[in-house]
Amino acid sequence: MQKKALITGLTGQDGSYLAELLLSKGYQVFGLVRRSSSGKVDRIRHLSGEVTILSGDLLDQCSLMDAIEQSQPHEIYNLASQSYVPISWTQPALTAEYTALGVSRLLESIRRCHPSSRFYQASSSEVFGQPDESPQTERTAFRPRNPYGVAKAYAHWMTINYRQQYGLYTCCGITYTHESPRRGTEFVFRKITQGAARIKLGLASELKLGNLEARRDWCYAKDAVHAMWLMLQQDQPDDYIIASGETHSVKELVECAFGCVGLRWQDYVSVDPSFYRPDEAVQLVGSIDKICKQLSWQPQYPFEQLVELMVDHDLKELTDRKA
Numbered sequence: 001m002q003k004k005a006l007i008t009g010l011t012g013q014d015g016s017y018l019a020e021l022l023l024s025k026g027y028q029v030f031g032l033v034r035r036s037s038s039g040k041v042d043r044i045r046h047l048s049g050e051v052t053i054l055s056g057d058l059l060d061q062c063s064l065m066d067a068i069e070q071s072q073p074h075e076i077y078n079l080a081s082q083s084y085v086p087i088s089w090t091q092p093a094l095t096a097e098y099t100a101l102g103v104s105r106l107l108e109s110i111r112r113c114h115p116s117s118r119f120y121q122a123s124s125s126e127v128f129g130q131p132d133e134s135p136q137t138e139r140t141a142f143r144p145r146n147p148y149g150v151a152k153a154y155a156h157w158m159t160i161n162y163r164q165q166y167g168l169y170t171c172c173g174i175t176y177t178h179e180s181p182r183r184g185t186e187f188v189f190r191k192i193t194q195g196a197a198r199i200k201l202g203l204a205s206e207l208k209l210g211n212l213e214a215r216r217d218w219c220y221a222k223d224a225v226h227a228m229w230l231m232l233q234q235d236q237p238d239d240y241i242i243a244s245g246e247t248h249s250v251k252e253l254v255e256c257a258f259g260c261v262g263l264r265w266q267d268y269v270s271v272d273p274s275f276y277r278p279d280e281a282v283q284l285v286g287s288i289d290k291i292c293k294q295l296s297w298q299p300q301y302p303f304e305q306l307v308e309l310m311v312d313h314d315l316k317e318l319t320d321r322k323a
């Protein structure tokens with residue numbers, strides 16, 4: 001029997017990669033798309049005709065119930081969210097509506113309409129905020145430091161509560177920052193790889209960044225979506241950290257990206273305090289012991305290879321755009 005999956009956040013980085021992965025495995029894929037996102041189809045244009053688009057919104061319970069009834073999915077992946085941390089300070093209530101309450105609406109819709117669906121919730125390392133320990137494990141206490149992290153913590157615990165209270169098959173993947181050529185340029189990794197490419201091609205002369213000392217655990221988005229799928233194939237639902245297990249600073253990222261285009265970063269990069277964040281967690285790194293042992297998952301792309309892949313992509317994309 002052909003498996004069916006419903007993805008929220010289909011038009012985003014992770015949604016588009018997950019749709020490709022599921023299609024390659026023979027799934028029938030449905031994607032929930034907000035009316036306001038329906039113009040942003042760059043990441044899924046090549047999948048048109050292969051994925052069934054359903055109109056819906058995490059703010060609207062009826063639309064979620066309709067989508068689930070229509071698709072009758074074996075698996076549901078909730079990848080939709082307001083995901084940019086600085087915006088969560090300027091729009092805290094809207095962030096909570098999508099990122100926290102949206103998950104309640106989705107879980108309740110699953111319980112009422114199709115309780116046999118397996119559910120994946122995209123949790124985030126931002127739930128750890130200023131963690132008590134490093135690396136963080138699945139048991140590390142949550143101490144979120146921004147409205148986005150608070151909203152993700154609520155969603156995480158609701159997902160676990162629906163598992164415990166109603167016996168639903170629900171899992172949380174606590175993902176650390178994950179990147180790809182489909183990442184938005186507001187996020188630092190893509191901002192830097194595209195920035196280096198733009199300078200190399202003479203399209204820009206400088207790159208302004210915030211805290212160069214901040215350290216992050218970056219992995220490749222394609223590796224991350226593979227882990228999400230694996231989580232829903234297990235006999236028992238559980239929660240896992242999805243990360244690379246190592247950190248690099250923003251400065252190391254800059255050095256590596258400018259190195260790829262043969263330029264000295266010090267000649268082009270300046271620090272702009274407006275990109276600094278108040279009280280941010282400057283070092284987050286995940287322990288991947290559990291996922292490696294229990295799901296035999298391993299990140300496939302080391303940091304340097306990911307930077308190179310993205311710089312090469314950005315050089316090509318910008319060159320094609322100029323031509």
Ligand SMILES: C[C@H]1O[C@H](OP(=O)(O)OP(=O)(O)OC[C@H]2O[C@@H](n3cnc4c(=O)[nH]c(N)nc43)[C@H](O)[C@@H]2O)[C@@H](O)[C@@H](O)C1=O
Nearest residue numbers: 083085124125175176177186187188189209210211214275
């Ligand atoms: C796991 C988590 O991962 C992501 O959130 P993020 O880590 O906040 O991502 P980012 O790329 O915006 O910042 C990374 C670091 O880089 C520093 N940084 C320095 N200079 C600039 C700069 O110029 N721009 C930006 N954006 N960051 C800068 C910044 O202060 C921070 O320390 C999302 O997917 C989120 O949805 C999520 O769940």
